[in-house]
Amino acid sequence: MAGGKNWISRWPVFRQLMGENGRGEAARSARTDALRPRTEKADSVAKSICPYCAVGCGQLVYVKDGRVSQIEGDPDSPISRGRLCPKGSASKQLVTHPGRQTQVLYRRPHGTEWERLDLETAMDMIADRVVRTRRETWQQEEEGKVVRRTMGIAGLGGATLDNEENYLMKKLYTAMGAIQVENQARI
Template identity: 85%
Template sequence: MAGGRWFSRWPVLRQLKGEDGRSDAARSARTDALRPRTEEADSVARSVCPYCAVGCGQLVYVKDGRVSQIEGDPDSPISRGRLCPKGSASKQLVTHPGRQTHVLYRRPYGTEWERLDLGAAMEMIAERVLRTRKDTWQQTHEGKVVRRTLGIAGLGGATLDNEENYLMKKLYTALGAIQVENQARI
């Protein structure tokens, strides 16, 4: 075909112009009845995605006191309404039915998980951290003052927000740990 006339025959262009006889083939009564989850929200709160240091803006939609949807905030100068796959799935942080809400513990060589009281679990962790620090503390190494422990290390995950990672870094440093890394930074 001469010039750019072949261009107008592309199927996608014909569909967009409404010239394709199949334009309603993908429609159904169910499709037409669907409504956005955001349409019936009682309120909308602006927030920031908790996953990494980028700080993408989010709109959190709430219905009946529960999060009903989370979407990118188009007014955010950082992300302009876009979210990565983790940010898009952040609603699951609070609504997923498989989300653990109790402390579970499996004893050494055990095969079953058991529920623990939060206070008992915190005491157990504190005791183990302090014992490990005491048992592995190095005041000096090769004649130099190092004041460190190699028995404690920290690895933060992508579900931790910047503030949580900051506090974890401060805690590990105060304990003398020098092996501190964070997946969200990578």
């Protein structure tokens, strides 16, 4: 039983309960001492802004061997003071997740399989469809009033777009005559 008492006295919880304040050496263990910050071996760190919404929380992006190794809140940010919401905390996955799509995938109408397209082909297909839809659904007048609009094109922005991207998208949709423009970043 002497070994049992020794084990209990080495247990961090026991030391915290019996110590004066439960912090410092009482809370330490060999495992605690072996832990290292994920940012410790980074080659560089860049200040950035979280891309998810219009709040603009500051982020520190840690880079190791030319790849993002960790993203954390920037304590110097007057907006977020080092804190990130769950979406911002998971933003590293935007560039590092193995399931992230890096090629254009297209499924033809009534198709059952995805096929890869080069970016230029996909962009041409989108442009052709936008021009055709605008031409086919353009309304110059409605009930005798000049409206100059299309109801065939709508836009839905996402929370991964920043303020500048959303601003440019709104300008583009407005220039095309679309009036149904919304954003889901409020959720």
